[in-house]
Amino acid sequence: MSSDRIYPAQRPESMDAFWMPFTANRQYKQRPRLLASAEGMYYVDVDGRQVLDGTAGLWCCNAGHGRREIAEAVSTQIQQMDFAPTFQMGHPLPFTLAERLVEIAPAGLNRVFFTNSGSESVDTALKIALAYHRARGDSSRTRLIGRELGYHGVGFGGISVGGMANNRKAFSAQLPGVDHLPHTLDLGRNAFTRGLPQHGAELADSLERMIQLHGAENIAAVIVEPLSGSAGVILPPLGYLQRLREITRAHGILLIFDEVITGYGRVGEPFAAQRWGVTPDIITTAKGLTNGAIPMGAVFVSDAIHDAFMHGPDNLIEFFHGYTYSGHPVAAAAALATLDIYQRDGLLTRAQDLEQYWEDALHSLGDHPNVIDIRNTGLVGAVHLASRDGAPGTRGYDVFEECFWQGAMVRCTGDIIAMSPPLIAEKEHIDQLIEILGRVINKAN
Template identity: 80%
Template sequence: MQQPATQSQDQSLDEFWMPFTANRQFKSRPRMLESAEGMFYTDVEGRQIIDGTSGLWCCNAGHGRKEIAEAVSKQIVKMDFAPTFQMGHPLPFQLAERLVEIAPKGLDRVFFTNSGSESVDTALKIALAYQRARGEGTRTRLIGRELGYHGVGFGGISVGGMVNNRKAFGVQLPGVDHLPHTLDLERNAFTRGLPKHGAELADHLEKLVTLHGAENIAAVIVEPMSGSAGVILPPVGYLKRLREITAKHGILLIFDEVITGYGRVGAPFASQRWEVTPDIMTTAKGLTNGAIPMGAVFVSEQIQQAFMHGPKGLIEFFHGYTYSGHPVAAAAALATLDIYARDGLLTRAQELEIYWQEGLHSLKGMHHVIDIRNTGLVGAVHLASREGEPGARGYEVFEACYWDGLMVRCTGDIIAMSPPLIVEKSHIDRMINILGDVIRRTP
């Protein structure tokens, strides 16, 4: 194992309050990245680290893409910023048209944001305002799912089901309920692809309809695949059952595809791979390959048209962001879509899915490994927790992988991987070998 990098003595680490990080732990042994190209990061000591996580689920086309850098550079010189409040510029209109071309059929209107969190809060606002616009203003209740992650806005943490993301803040949206999660180690451990058991969990929505009344429920929001909670996959038939129930009761179905969007599971969007079209879809991350912050919310024309009433001079939807449709972000996104199209990256995960699956499942039988889950180019190795130390083993594996040259994610004792879609079989072999070696020597 290589020795960890040492932090330069003249670099203070005190001022930056790092997000979603154990700051004191990190700063006692920092992991500092300096550059990136293709499948690899290079740290401040020159160590190469293969990217097993696409940055943070976002660099789907790999790192250092010159086409994106050139598009950003050209645009920032031409026009660095333009407002989209009562003004316009061509790029977001071009981008929206391009996005609709790859979106699920029927989702043909796009509202731009700056992140996944903003996309979720936007989607929730659209859902609530839509129900009111069509004369069903009693529909104010929102339903999320246990272990769901929907960003860090107050809307997102309210419908989300990861308790640590909200318990410190005390306040959340009223009128929110949750479906049960679909993680079932007893019946589905070591499933290859989507698990066979658990579609009936969608029927819990009928119980919530009985409890609250359909006339009071605006929307249900779920991730097609829960990423941040540790790659929790939808059982076969589960998403279709949710679609059937929501449609029956006039409840909007929102898919949070911030992680699954732009090729992660083998189609442009998970809704296409699993043949279920929601009413609203949130995206971000892979939209610009992580180069510039940007998100996009897709809705149907029918939903948008519900707002288009009253005087033409009336603002139909009192919502937006200073940087909605930012010209530099839009330029980055257009260049990213060009790469995805030219290199066939939006479907490449299906081509490599079986090889990726076999590599991950080769770790079955190792000490502490209690489950392995995979779909497309995403996977998780679930480790047994130490008694009285939940998350400790997962963190040790995560950290040791880094020093051995592999970046992974850990959620408690779950190790998650989602490599860039440019990954080759040799890269997969390297990632599995490093992870396997680390797990073997981790007590």
């Protein structure tokens, strides 16, 4: 076999063997949407049609597609060394990458544990939280609290603290001792709000009731997404995150922010914690860390949590956890090249520059048929459509699919259309995306 084999980006002869993730497989394979290449703001499908990327791939290609710097870094590294273990061994890149990451992280989050995905980052954070309390002698702190409509990946830890019904109901072996805060979606009071909603900060006080019910001495951590992306861009009400921080700090409970979606510039700062002025104890990330080029995640941990493990004989493993590919050299090379792009091009804060234009464009769809809410912050937004009688989710899916054939890729969660274009977007790309979406919504019955 030739060593320079290139696999063609063309229609496969058969689509039977691949069981696709989070996909209605039978429906999809009747009219497949197959992407063949990507550059800048656009995909090209196998038929040569150009498709504007309105979702940064899957919330991950923040610097756009086809970045040669990342490809070259990956190519150089994989030729130099394809893999090296980080169990009782090491190589330079994850150490260098971790130092670079803490430079952009909220103050005090100076330790980084590498994973390979958002799901692994969440499970890692939950294990750190439980082990931290045990290391401090608070072994009764085993209860975890998530939130309704939260998405924290697909590991058993993540689906246990997550609050999206379809991700949970088929899997009975979830973690015991998990409770959920109420979600913050309030169409009655906050529909068509521009930016963060005014109403709902008091929902954080539900945590106080859970503390009264379970006892603070039994609660290890609270995990929330600052912005719930997969549930359809559900935003935190003004003051809500601050209130969660106050309550958790007062009761010795760890606060975990799942920033797999919001991390690396999506809301106009490197992390949502910085944009909204709330520093948690742990932050989970992935996706934008490598611009989607190579799977990788990173968990940011406070010095206090890390240091609680660093006791006892120094020849003992402090935390019995990790993955074969934690700190993978090729992924680390991709991440370092990605950080160079973010910082050189000012992408970690560019969403704030585009925010007003993006907001105005989105809200221009407010008078379109069946639009019942529009939500936005940074460079992320959602158009919430009314459900068809007896067929929830079908209108959203039809809009999503037709947008693709009209030349724009968006996401749908039920009847919510979510968008998160790459941070390199220009105003003309926003105009194109909103024009296509508006035209498709107008025709959807």
